[in-house]
Amino acid sequence: MNVLVCVKRVPLTGGRIVLTDDAQAIATQHLGFTISPHEECGVEEAVRLVEQSGGESVVLTLGPAEAEEQLRDAMALGIDRAIHLVTGGDEWDPQGTAAAIVETIEAERPAGVEYDLIVFGNESADAGGYQVGIRVAHALGLPVATGLKGVVVSDGSVRCEQEVPGGRDVFVLPLPAVVTVKEGLNFPRYPSVPGRMRAQRKPVAVRSPDAVSPRLAKVRLVSPPGQKKEAEILGHGPEAAPRVIEVLQKIGVA
Amino acid sequence: MSVLVVVERQPGAVDELSLQAVTFARALADGAPVHALVVGAHADSVTPTLGEHGVTTVHVAEDEVFASYAPLAVARATAELAGRLRATAVVAAGSERGNEVLAHLGALLDLPLAANCVEATSGDPARVTRLRWGGSLLEEADLHGDVKLLTVAPHAVSATHAPVADTSVERFAPQLSDADRVIRVSARTQAATGGVSLAEAKVVVSSGRGAGSAEGFGIIEELADLLGGAVGCSRAVTMAGWRPHTDQVGQTGTKIAPDLYIACGISGATQHMAGCKGAKAILAVNTDPDAPILASADYAVIGDLHEVVPAISAELRKARGA
Numbered sequence: 001m002n003v004l005v006c007v008k009r010v011p012l013t014g015g016r017i018v019l020t021d022d023a024q025a026i027a028t029q030h031l032g033f034t035i036s037p038h039e040e041c042g043v044e045e046a047v048r049l050v051e052q053s054g055g056e057s058v059v060l061t062l063g064p065a066e067a068e069e070q071l072r073d074a075m076a077l078g079i080d081r082a083i084h085l086v087t088g089g090d091e092w093d094p095q096g097t098a099a100a101i102v103e104t105i106e107a108e109r110p111a112g113v114e115y116d117l118i119v120f121g122n123e124s125a126d127a128g129g130y131q132v133g134i135r136v137a138h139a140l141g142l143p144v145a146t147g148l149k150g151v152v153v154s155d156g157s158v159r160c161e162q163e164v165p166g167g168r169d170v171f172v173l174p175l176p177a178v179v180t181v182k183e184g185l186n187f188p189r190y191p192s193v194p195g196r197m198r199a200q201r202k203p204v205a206v207r208s209p210d211a212v213s214p215r216l217a218k219v220r221l222v223s224p225p226g227q228k229k230e231a232e233i234l235g236h237g238p239e240a241a242p243r244v245i246e247v248l249q250k251i252g253v254a
Numbered sequence: 255m256s257v258l259v260v261v262e263r264q265p266g267a268v269d270e271l272s273l274q275a276v277t278f279a280r281a282l283a284d285g286a287p288v289h290a291l292v293v294g295a296h297a298d299s300v301t302p303t304l305g306e307h308g309v310t311t312v313h314v315a316e317d318e319v320f321a322s323y324a325p326l327a328v329a330r331a332t333a334e335l336a337g338r339l340r341a342t343a344v345v346a347a348g349s350e351r352g353n354e355v356l357a358h359l360g361a362l363l364d365l366p367l368a369a370n371c372v373e374a375t376s377g378d379p380a381r382v383t384r385l386r387w388g389g390s391l392l393e394e395a396d397l398h399g400d401v402k403l404l405t406v407a408p409h410a411v412s413a414t415h416a417p418v419a420d421t422s423v424e425r426f427a428p429q430l431s432d433a434d435r436v437i438r439v440s441a442r443t444q445a446a447t448g449g450v451s452l453a454e455a456k457v458v459v460s461s462g463r464g465a466g467s468a469e470g471f472g473i474i475e476e477l478a479d480l481l482g483g484a485v486g487c488s489r490a491v492t493m494a495g496w497r498p499h500t501d502q503v504g505q506t507g508t509k510i511a512p513d514l515y516i517a518c519g520i521s522g523a524t525q526h527m528a529g530c531k532g533a534k535a536i537l538a539v540n541t542d543p544d545a546p547i548l549a550s551a552d553y554a555v556i557g558d559l560h561e562v563v564p565a566i567s568a569e570l571r572k573a574r575g576a
Contacts, residue, residue, distance in 0.1 A: 013524045015546030017391055026391075037489065037506040037525075095366055123353075123369075125505070127393075128386055130369045130405075131357035138361035143436050146325075146354050161443070162350075165453070169323065170441040183506040184499035215366035215398040217379070222392040231538065231548045237557035238565030244537070245569050247553055251535055253457045253481055253514050254570065 001055040001116040001153065001175075003046040006101060006132070007039040007074065009067040010125045023220040025091075026126075035070050037183040038121030044188040045151055045181060046119055047078035053153070055116070056080050060104065062097050064089040068204060075199035076191035082204040091127070093214035098135035100209035105140065107207075117158065120180040122147045129216075137178035144178040145171040149185050257283040258336050260328065260346040260355055261290045261304065268300045271347035271406075273307055273413035278406040279345040280308045280416060282374055286342075289313060291335055293328055294320035298423045305421030307413060314425045324438035325351065329358035331428035341401060342376070348385075348405040356403050365399040372410040374402075388505035388528030409532070450484040452501065457483030458512045458533075460503055461491070462526075464519020464541075464559055468496040473563045474518060480570050486510065488526050504529035518559040522547025539563065 011031040018027045035043075043059065050057040059074040061067045062085040071082035085100050092100070105115065118140075120133035130146075137144035150161025150168065153175070160171040160179060173179075191199075234243040248254035257279045262269040279288050287310040292300060294316075301312045315331040332355065336344050344359060346352035348370040360367035368374075370385040372392070379396035385407050386393050397404065452458065459478040465471055471485065478485045486503040487496070503510055504526045511532030518539040520526060527550055530536065538551040539559050548554050555562050 013387065013390070015522055015524065016549075017387065017524060093366065095360075095364075126386055128370060128388065129367070130353035131360060131367055134354070134357040135361045138358070141433075143326075143433075145437060147350050164442075165451075167442050167444045169439040170443065171437060172440055173436065184502075187495070216368055217396040217398070219381070219394040219396060221386070222383070222394060224389065224392055228549050229552060231551040231554040233543075234537075234553050234555050235557075236555070238561045240555040240557065240562065241565040241569035244553075244555060244566050245573050247537065248481070248514070248570070249573075251514050253483075254573065 001049060001053050002058070002114060003049050003055070003117045003119060004058045004060060004105070004115045005039070005042045005046040005074070005079070005119040006060045007035040007043065007070055007121070008124045008126070009033050009061060009063045009070045010036065017223065019221050019223065023222070024218070025221070033066070033069060035073075036121045036123075036125035038123070038181055040188045041183050041185040042119040042121055042181045043074045043077055043079060044186050048186065049117065049153060050080070051078070058083060058115075060101065061085065062092060062100055062209070063087055071204055072199045073191070075202045076195045077189060078195065081202055084204050084206050085209050086206055087209075087211065090211070091218060092211070093216045094129040094131045094135060095215055096212045098132045098139065099212070101132070101136050102139040103209065104207060114176070116175045117153065118142070118176070118178045120178070122180045122182045133178050133180040140178075142176055142178050143173040144180070145173055146180040148179055148181045151179055151181065151185065255283075255342040256287045256289055256339050257343045257345060258289045258291060258332070258339060258341040259309070260332055260344065260352065261292050261300070262347060262349065262351055263292060263294075263297065263300055266299070268303045269347065269349070270413065271349050271352070271408050273303070274409070274411050275345050275347045275352070275406045276304065276307045276309060277413050278374070278411050279343070282343055282345065282376055284376060287311065289335075289339055289341070291315060291332055293331060301421055301423055305418045306415050308416035308418055309421055310418050311422050311424060314423060315428050316425055317427060317430060319430065319435045319438055322439040323351065324435065325354045326358050326437045327428075327430050327434045328355045329362055330430055330434045332359050333362050334428050335426070336401060343402040343404065346405050348407045352405050356405055360403050363401065365401055365403050366397060367403040367405070368395060368397045369405045370407040371404045372407050374404055387524060389531060390524040390528050450482065452484045452486055452503070452508045452510060455484035455510070456513045457481040457516070458486045458503070458510050459483055459516045459518065460486030460488070460520060461518045461559060462488035462520040463490040463494070465491065465496070466560075470560070471497065473560065473567070477516070477563055477567050480567055483512070488520050488523070517547055517551070518563055520547055521545050522550060
């Protein structure tokens with residue numbers, strides 16, 4: 001089966017988020033980059049499905065030139081090839097992103113490329129729009145299930161499991177289908193050195209979609225107010241234990 | 255003009271996040287009628303509750319597909335109703351299901367959707383403030399479209415009463431295609447039960463890389479047991495394979511809301527803090543007095559968790575006279 005997994009380059013934010021002076025982005029000059037943990041599980045799932053049943057695994061991103069790093073990372077884990085929709089660096093809104101992905105999938109069809117499963121993270125780490133996968137599914141006329149922690153493909157269908165309080169809800173969709181997944185779906189592997197070297201030779205197809213005017217248009221980013229607290233220091237080392245018990249009793253949990 | 259709210263139900267009641275969405279919608283409607291959509295058999299049992307919260311009309315969509323959760327069918331019913339009401343905005347809770355249904359609606363109507371809003375003004379475009387990075391950052395954005403689609407971030411507002419005298423109930427059978435019925439829950443598997451649920455625990459005791467190993471969680475489990483709480487962990491711990499992902503607190507793990515969160519050897523990365531900002535109080539145990547978590551904690555003990563945590567357990571036993 002052929003599996004497409006879509007990922008987004010985001011900064012590794014660490015302990016404190018600092019904004020650029022124009023408040024349009026996170027200041028990233030001292031930060032590394034990654035993809036969402038949900039998407040890491042999506043990449044792993046794509047690699048496993050193709051290992052089990054043959055076919056081709058493909059990773060796609062829409063982002064700046066630097067996002068090639070995330071495509072190579074995915075290929076180091078076993079993804080066969082990559083598609084890079086290169087942007088000027090401005091963020092695209094969910095509708096624009098979905099439209100560019102759909103256009104790319106449709107452009108591959110004359111060459112005989114058809115995907116059985118298209119995988120997204122449930123939501124991106126940064127924008128958290130919860131919608132690109134669903135929009136792509138609608139545009140392609142495919143069924144979609146979201147927030148999955150179980151994906152089992154058999155006999156032309158995919159069994160999708162969603163964690164809910166007390167258990168899991170099961171959806172069974174005919175293939176081809178779109179799924180959006182969550183961390184916990186699987187345990188992603190680490191890249192090997194040979195895997196990293198092979199990734200450098202794998203093909204990256206580059207396309208330059210036309211930017212459209214966003215209909216959910218970012219004005220500025222803002223740090224949430226009033227979060228900074230002054231923690232009351234109860235003490236140093238094990239000698240602090242009696243003070244801790246007093247606090248537990250005050251809160252009513254001792 | 256009017257505003258339509260897609261309401262989720264729990265057995266016998268309206269979901270709390272949906273009541274928050276109704277309260278948010280009331281402010282957005284600014285005096286115009288607030289309509290609610292519920293789906294499924296006996297759905298109108300929630301009418302009195304919705305009326306207390308300011309809903310003027312409860313619309314009940316009836317179809318056998320609504321016997322279980324069917325997000326696309328709910329979105330199709332919403333689209334039909336919003337058109338008939340000439341709704342200027344459609345609102346839902348920023349829950350997994352609320353976000354999913356409104357994303358389907360956005361795709362059906364080719365309209366933008368702003369997920370997890372904490373504020374919104376009417377107008378065209380509407381100015382919204384929404385969560386990014388699981389709430390570690392906010393975004394102000396302009397939301398376009400003839401009908402404004404948005405979901406309300408959990409706990410952005412408290413549900414408040416604004417009773418309506420005679421809330422009416424209207425039933426309808428939405429036009430659904432076969433494709434609309436394909437996406438539905440066809441079975442539910444039961445989780446193995448045991449221990450205290452992390453999401454609902456009154457106390458959560460957690461650790462990060464500082465635990466040192468899977469075995470290092472023994473003292474964390476001991477304290478959690480003494481307090482009748484649950485064990486949590488950071489993403490670094492699940493990545494190391496020391497604990498299952500179901501124990502992970504964070505943006506991509508479980509969101510917790512205990513009375514007390516005891517974070518031992520956890521630095522306080524934004525990924526982690528996005529999962530515990532619902533905690534009423536945080537006690538940090540950390541060797542580093544400058545760790546980022548201290549900026550979010552109410553109490554702190556500066557020291558090595560391997561010494562401090564057993565001392566807390568011992569003191570607790572002593573206090574209980576055991």
